[in-house]
Amino acid sequence: MPETPFETARGLVAAYRAQRTRPSEAVEAALAQVERHEPRVRAFLHLDAERARTEAAAWDRRYAAGEDTPPLAGVPVALKDNLCTRGAPTTCGSRILEGWRPPYDATVVARLRTAGAILLGKTNLDEFAMGSSTENSAFGPTRNPWDLSRVPGGSSGGSAAAVAAGFVPLALGSDTGGSIRLPAGFCGVVGLKPTYGRVSRYGLVAFASSLDQIGPLARDVEDCALLLDAIAGPDPLDTTSARVPPPQARAALGAAPRGLRVGVVTDAFGAGVAPGVAAAIREALRTLEGLGLAIEEVALPTLEAALPAYYLLAPAEASANLARYDGMRYGLRAAGADLVDTYRQTRRRGFGPEVKRRIMLGTYALSAGYYDAYYLRAQKVRTLVARDFERAFARADVVVMPVAPTPAFAIGERAADPLQMYLADVFTIPVNLAGLPGLALPCGFDGGLPVGLQLIGRPFDEATLLRVGHAYQQATDWHRRRPPVA
Amino acid sequence: MATPAGAPRTVVGLEIHVQLLTASKMFCGCAVSFGAPPNTLVCPVCLGLPGALPVLNRRAVDLGLRTALALGCRIHPRSQFHRKNYFYPDLPKNYQISQYEYAGHPPLATGGALEIVTEGARRLVRIRRVHLEEDTGRLVHAEGASGSLVDFNRSGVPLMEIVTEPDLRSPAEAREFLTALRRLLQFAEVSSGRMEEGTLRCDANVSLVGDDGVPGIRTEVKNMNSIRAVERALAYEVARQAEARRRGEAVVQETRHWDERRGVTFGSRSKEEAQDYRYFPEPDLVPLEVDEAWLERVRASLPELPAARRDRLMAAFGLGGADADRLTASPAMARFFEETVAAFPDARVVANWLVGEVAAYLNEHGTEIDAITLTPRRLADLLRLIEDGTLSGRLAKEILVAMIKDDLDAVAVVEARGLRQISDEAALGRIVEEVLAAHPGPVADVRAGKDRALGFLVGQVMKATGGRANPEAVNRLLRERVGS
Amino acid sequence: MIDRDTVEHVARLARLALTEEERERFAEQLGRILEYADRLSALPLDDVPPTSHALPMTNVLRDDAVAPSLPRDEVLAQAPARRDGFFVVPRVFDEG
Numbered sequence A: 001m002p003e004t005p006f007e008t009a010r011g012l013v014a015a016y017r018a019q020r021t022r023p024s025e026a027v028e029a030a031l032a033q034v035e036r037h038e039p040r041v042r043a044f045l046h047l048d049a050e051r052a053r054t055e056a057a058a059w060d061r062r063y064a065a066g067e068d069t070p071p072l073a074g075v076p077v078a079l080k081d082n083l084c085t086r087g088a089p090t091t092c093g094s095r096i097l098e099g100w101r102p103p104y105d106a107t108v109v110a111r112l113r114t115a116g117a118i119l120l121g122k123t124n125l126d127e128f129a130m131g132s133s134t135e136n137s138a139f140g141p142t143r144n145p146w147d148l149s150r151v152p153g154g155s156s157g158g159s160a161a162a163v164a165a166g167f168v169p170l171a172l173g174s175d176t177g178g179s180i181r182l183p184a185g186f187c188g189v190v191g192l193k194p195t196y197g198r199v200s201r202y203g204l205v206a207f208a209s210s211l212d213q214i215g216p217l218a219r220d221v222e223d224c225a226l227l228l229d230a231i232a233g234p235d236p237l238d239t240t241s242a243r244v245p246p247p248q249a250r251a252a253l254g255a256a257p258r259g260l261r262v263g264v265v266t267d268a269f270g271a272g273v274a275p276g277v278a279a280a281i282r283e284a285l286r287t288l289e290g291l292g293l294a295i296e297e298v299a300l301p302t303l304e305a306a307l308p309a310y311y312l313l314a315p316a317e318a319s320a321n322l323a324r325y326d327g328m329r330y331g332l333r334a335a336g337a338d339l340v341d342t343y344r345q346t347r348r349r350g351f352g353p354e355v356k357r358r359i360m361l362g363t364y365a366l367s368a369g370y371y372d373a374y375y376l377r378a379q380k381v382r383t384l385v386a387r388d389f390e391r392a393f394a395r396a397d398v399v400v401m402p403v404a405p406t407p408a409f410a411i412g413e414r415a416a417d418p419l420q421m422y423l424a425d426v427f428t429i430p431v432n433l434a435g436l437p438g439l440a441l442p443c444g445f446d447g448g449l450p451v452g453l454q455l456i457g458r459p460f461d462e463a464t465l466l467r468v469g470h471a472y473q474q475a476t477d478w479h480r481r482r483p484p485v486a
Numbered sequence B: 001m002a003t004p005a006g007a008p009r010t011v012v013g014l015e016i017h018v019q020l021l022t023a024s025k026m027f028c029g030c031a032v033s034f035g036a037p038p039n040t041l042v043c044p045v046c047l048g049l050p051g052a053l054p055v056l057n058r059r060a061v062d063l064g065l066r067t068a069l070a071l072g073c074r075i076h077p078r079s080q081f082h083r084k085n086y087f088y089p090d091l092p093k094n095y096q097i098s099q100y101e102y103a104g105h106p107p108l109a110t111g112g113a114l115e116i117v118t119e120g121a122r123r124l125v126r127i128r129r130v131h132l133e134e135d136t137g138r139l140v141h142a143e144g145a146s147g148s149l150v151d152f153n154r155s156g157v158p159l160m161e162i163v164t165e166p167d168l169r170s171p172a173e174a175r176e177f178l179t180a181l182r183r184l185l186q187f188a189e190v191s192s193g194r195m196e197e198g199t200l201r202c203d204a205n206v207s208l209v210g211d212d213g214v215p216g217i218r219t220e221v222k223n224m225n226s227i228r229a230v231e232r233a234l235a236y237e238v239a240r241q242a243e244a245r246r247r248g249e250a251v252v253q254e255t256r257h258w259d260e261r262r263g264v265t266f267g268s269r270s271k272e273e274a275q276d277y278r279y280f281p282e283p284d285l286v287p288l289e290v291d292e293a294w295l296e297r298v299r300a301s302l303p304e305l306p307a308a309r310r311d312r313l314m315a316a317f318g319l320g321g322a323d324a325d326r327l328t329a330s331p332a333m334a335r336f337f338e339e340t341v342a343a344f345p346d347a348r349v350v351a352n353w354l355v356g357e358v359a360a361y362l363n364e365h366g367t368e369i370d371a372i373t374l375t376p377r378r379l380a381d382l383l384r385l386i387e388d389g390t391l392s393g394r395l396a397k398e399i400l401v402a403m404i405k406d407d408l409d410a411v412a413v414v415e416a417r418g419l420r421q422i423s424d425e426a427a428l429g430r431i432v433e434e435v436l437a438a439h440p441g442p443v444a445d446v447r448a449g450k451d452r453a454l455g456f457l458v459g460q461v462m463k464a465t466g467g468r469a470n471p472e473a474v475n476r477l478l479r480e481r482v483g484s
Numbered sequence C: 001m002i003d004r005d006t007v008e009h010v011a012r013l014a015r016l017a018l019t020e021e022e023r024e025r026f027a028e029q030l031g032r033i034l035e036y037a038d039r040l041s042a043l044p045l046d047d048v049p050p051t052s053h054a055l056p057m058t059n060v061l062r063d064d065a066v067a068p069s070l071p072r073d074e075v076l077a078q079a080p081a082r083r084d085g086f087f088v089v090p091r092v093f094d095e096g
C-alpha cells in the first residue's frame, strides 16, 4: 500500500502497474482526505466524485488486464476553475459565470483526459485569476493548509492548497503575473509557469492574453515535469502556442546540473524582503553551489518598473477580455431599464471589486488621450524587462529570485489595499512580461510558513530549470514536509 | 462634374466592406453560408465563448492581398490585428478583431487607386487603405416583440474594408466607383460583390466645400443596399446639405440612414455617445509578415483583371471598345462570351447577341448572365441554326426567350413549337399565291413601283406562316410572281 | 487622484454601473495606482520599441477548411433568453 494521499503521481502509476494498488483506492483515499480537510481548506469549487469513481473503476480493469496505459492513467488531478471543461461548471470564481457549462474542453483538459488523468474537480481562484490571495473569489477564500488563518497565495490558490493538503498529487493552475508560483511558494509545493507559448491557452478563460500561461503544480519537481510533458506542445487552436518540440522534461531530469551558472538577482534582496525569506534563499544558493553550480550576480535594473507596467498592461487586456460578460449569451443577466442598463447592472452584480477595479484601470489606460502615457509606455517597459533578462542570461543559465518578498500573509491583511496586495508579485511579474519559464519550489520556512525559491530560465528551457530543481530536491527535503492540517 | 460658380463642391469618401469568398470564417472553421437556420453555424470562437481563441484564415489574407495588388496598394511587410472595443449585442466578444492604423501599426495595405470613367474622362480615385476584419452577427427586430433577436451565423465571416480618400465629386462618381470596384472584385475572384445580398456594403462620408474653400461638416450615410441606392442617397444628402447651407443652417456631424422607400436620409434619434474604441494590438494573433515570395504566389494566382481582359478581347476578336466594355462588365459575361466563341467562332455575331438580345433580357428581368438557364453551348447552337438558315433572326430572338424561360436547347424549342423556317419553295409558292389573290390592291401598287406595298405583302406571308418563312425566299418569290 | 467624472466616464465605457461609494473609492484607488504608474514616465523610453507579444512569432494561419459547428441546442441552452433559434436580448434601438 503506497502512502496515500501523499503519494506522488508517478508513485501511484508505478503502484497501479505493479498491481500494488488500484486507481479506485487512490481516488477513495483522495476523497477521504478531501472530506476530512476540505471544510477548512476550501480548495474546491466543484467536485465530481461520482465521475471520478466511474473513471477509476474503468482504469482498475485496464490495469488488472495488464493493458498498456497512458502516463497518467488513474491519477487524480485538480483543475483551476478557469479551464473549460465540457458540460461541467466553469465559473472563474465569478458570479457572472455561475452555472455556465462550456460546450467544449480546453486543450489541456483534452490532453489530460488522453493521458488518463481522473479530473477530480475544479479549484478555487481569485475571480478571473485577478489576485494574489484567492480572497477575491466570489465563492469565499481558500485557506493555506500550513496555517488556516493565512492566504494560500493566488490566484491559483485552490490548486496549490489541494496539492499541499494531499487532496491530489497534481493540479493545473494559470499564471499571468505569478498566479502559479506565488501560491506554490506560499503552500510549499512546486509550481511551474512554462514559457509563454509552451502550453496551449485554448480553453483557458483569458485574463491577460499576452501574459497568461497554464502550468503544473505538484509536490516535487519530477511530478511537475511529468505533468508538463502531458500538457505541453503546439496546438493549432492557439496561434500563440509555439511550434517547438515538446520539452520531454522528465527525461531531462537525469543529467546532473554540475557546471551550470546560477545568476542571483542582487536587486531582489533589498528592502521589503523578509529576513527569513532572504536567509532561506541564501541557504538554497549554498546548496546549489554544493551541487557544483557556479553562483554569479546578475542585475535586473527594470525590476521595479515591471510591476507598474504590468498593472497597466494586464488590466488593459483584461478590460477587453472581460467585455464579453454582458448577460446576452450566457451567464448572469440582471434586469435593466434598457440594453445599456442591462449591461451595466449585469456587470455590476456579476463582478467583484477587484475585477471592476482592473476593468476600470485597463479601460482608462486604453482610452483616448491616455494610451501613449500609460499603455504604450508600459509596452516599452516590457521591452526593457526582456532585455534585462537577455543580459542576465548571457552570464547565467538560470536566474534566481525569491518567489515573493514575504511568506503567506494573513487573510484580510491586504484586502483593503490593492497596492500592498500587488507587491506580492514583484518578483514573479517580470518573468511573465518577458515570457520566460519560472519554477517555484519550497526552500525552507519562515515562522513556520513555507518560503519559495524561484528559478527562471531561457525561453523554452524548462528542462534546465527542472534539472536544477530536481537536483536541489535530491539534496534537500523541504518538499517532503507536510502541512499540519493534513 | 462641372460646378457652377459659387455652388458648393461635393466631397464624397466611401468605406466599403467586402465579404471575402472563403469556405470558412475568418478565425474559425464554421462554414460561410447564406440563409442557414439561425445560430447553426457557430462555435466557441465565433460565439466569443470564454477561453476560445481565433486562428487566422490564410485564404482571407490571400484575397486581401489580391485586392491590394489589383488596386496597386503598398502592401506592408508587417501588419497586426487589433481589438476595436465597443458593446453591441451583435458583437459577441464586445470587441471586433480588425486592423487599425497608427504609428508603427499599418494595416494590410495602404495607398493605391482605382480608375473610373465619368463623362468620358478617366480619373483615379485614391484608396486610403485595405484591411481585414471579422463581421458581426445579425440583429432581427421582431415586430411588436419586447426584445431583439440575434443570429451569430454571420459572426466572424471574413470581411475586407476598403476606404477611399475623399476623392469622389458627385453621386454619379460614387456609382461609377462602386461599379468599377465591384467589377474588379469579381474579376479577381475576391468577392461575389452583391450589395443586395450584403456581400458588398458601402457607407459614405459626404460634405460640401464652399467656393471659399472652407469645408463643411461631414455626415456619414449608411443603410444603402444597392449601387443605385448609394447614388440616390448621396444625391439626397448633397441636396439637403446644400439647402441647409443656402439657408445658413448648420449641418450636424452625424450618422444618417437611407430610407429606400421614402427616398430620404434621416439622423439617428438615439443620442450618440462619443466613440472611444480603445484599439490595442490583438494579443491572441501574432503579427502578419508578407514577404516577396508570398506576394509572388498571390500575384501568380491573380485572375485576369477587367482592363487586361478588355484589351485581350479587343485584340483577339476584333471587338470595338464599347462591346468589349460591355462584355467585361462582369467576369461571368466575359467567360460566357469566350466560351460561346469557342463553340461558335464568329465572335462579332456572338458579341452582338450578348450585348443585344441577351443583355436586354437580363436588363428587363434584373438578373445576371450566370443566374439564367442559358449556357454558352445553347447560345452557340442557336446561332448555328441562324447561320444554316433554319431560323430567321426574328424567330431566333423569340426562341432565345423561350429557351431561357423553359430551360431548353434551341432545337427543342424549334421542334416543340414547329418553328423551323420554311424555305421549301413549293410550299412557300402556294402561300404567296394565296396572299397575292387576297390583296389585289397592294399587288397593283407594287406593279406601279410602290415598294412599300411589297413590304406589306411580305408581312402577310410571314403572318400566314407564323413567321417561319425564310424572308429572302419570300421576297424573291413575290417579285417573281408580281413581276415587278 | 482622478476625479469622479472621469471615473463615471470610464465606467460608462466599460458598461459598469457604480454606486456613489464605488465612484469615490475607485477615484481614490485608481488615482493611487496611476500615481504609482507615473514612475514609468521617469524612464528613458523614447527609443524603445513597444512589446505586445512575449515571443517573436509571425504568420500562424489555418487552411480555409470547414469544421463542424456546435449543435444549436447546446449553444442556446446557456442563453439567459432564447426564442425560435435566436438569442433574445433587450430591445436594441431600432434605427428605422
Ligand SMILES: [Mg+2]
Residues within 6 Å of the ligand: B017, B098, B133, B161
Ligand atoms: Mg470596419
Ligand SMILES: [Zn+2]
Residues within 6 Å of the ligand: B025, B028, B029, B030, B041, B042, B043, B044, B045, B046, B047, B156
Ligand atoms: Zn465558428
